[in-house]
């Protein structure tokens with residue numbers, strides 16, 4: 614398979630991703646053109662295939678630390694792989710020929726960043742071997758493990774796509790993903806030639822707190838377009854206190870997940886919100902999400918960006934986007950769609966590209982982003 618890719622300038626790949634929101638599997642059918650190591654991506658189709666409700670509930674239970682036997686975890690691994698394979702087969706039908714590869718992130722159910730000399734630990738379920746068997750397409754999966762083993766955070770990994778696609782000759786850019794968790798890639802001018810200057814990190818809660826609160830207080834799965842938050846008033850004193858928590862003041866590299874921003878974390882914040890209406894609570898959590906992002910730029914980026922390119926589901930929250938535009942001024946804040954890439958499919962495209970790089974024997978991590986000691990090949994290959 615590696616040989617069959619080499620020397621070809623255009624290949625067809627599927628990227629599969631489900632993030633910490635656990636909303637569904639993002640699938641991207643993407644053409645990757647590689648000319649003299651200049652990559653271009655052309656999205657042919659991009660869809661989110663929602664998880665069946667019982668599977669989503671089981672994933673969230675495991676993420677929340679509920680006890681399961683190893684057998685139950687293995688069965689969950691296969692159910693997730695089957696769902697990922699179904700998503701791949703469904704999107705494959707949108708193209709005219711069989712894809713050359715699948716790059717599958719899987720579903721994170723546990724993520725422990727490295728601390729001091731202790732190696733991190735990360736678990737993505739949805740085994741690549743089963744996806745390869747069910748789709749009959751070479752599948753690359755388990756992308757985060759090699760970076761963790763090289764001493765890194767295993768995250769963010771989308772930064773490689775960001776540098777390949779969005780480096781600008783003159784501007785300082787930030788690619789800001791707002792999934793369940795927020796993460797960014799900082800791209801100084803010409804970063805494609807100066808990859809060592811690129812850096813990035815997980816910078817906040819993303820949608821996860823807003824989603825959990827919307828479910829608990831309003832019985833909806835998320836606050837569509839921020840319509841609920843927009844009706845409330847944020848409590849800035851509370852937010853400024855929350856921003857003093859260890860995660861927000863820790864210097865990058867850093868990564869986080871549902872282990873920190875958990876149901877217990879939300880319960881502790883809600884306990885401090887008893888004087889607020891439910892609308893004010895959503896407004897406060899939305900402002901917290903936006904302020905955590907803005908504060909991380911001011912605290913940790915060497916140069917404040919000229920442009921901020923938003924990806925992930927948070928970009929569809931118009932109210933959150935307004936708050937970011939306000940808090941990040943004078944930077945221009947726009948979704949990646951305005952720069953030629955679907956913001957909904959961007960992470961799935963990233964894993965298609967990372968799969969392609971793996972099969973070509975090219976490193977996928979950026980040590981300046983993840984904190985790994987070296988560039989490494991990311992992912993296991995299953996045929």
Ligand SMILES: Nc1ncnc2c1ncn2[C@@H]1O[C@H](COP(=O)(O)OP(=O)(O)O)[C@@H](O)[C@H]1O
Nearest residue numbers: 632633634792793820835837838925926929930
């Ligand atoms: N129209 C919308 N309005 C507000 N929030 C939205 C909208 N569409 C998606 N989202 C948010 O985006 C989340 C999914 O984002 P996604 O990028 O898929 O995250 P992840 O990578 O963690 O799966 C949803 O859970 C929801 O919070």
Ligand SMILES: [Mg+2]
Nearest residue numbers: 632634636637
């Ligand atoms: Mg998602």
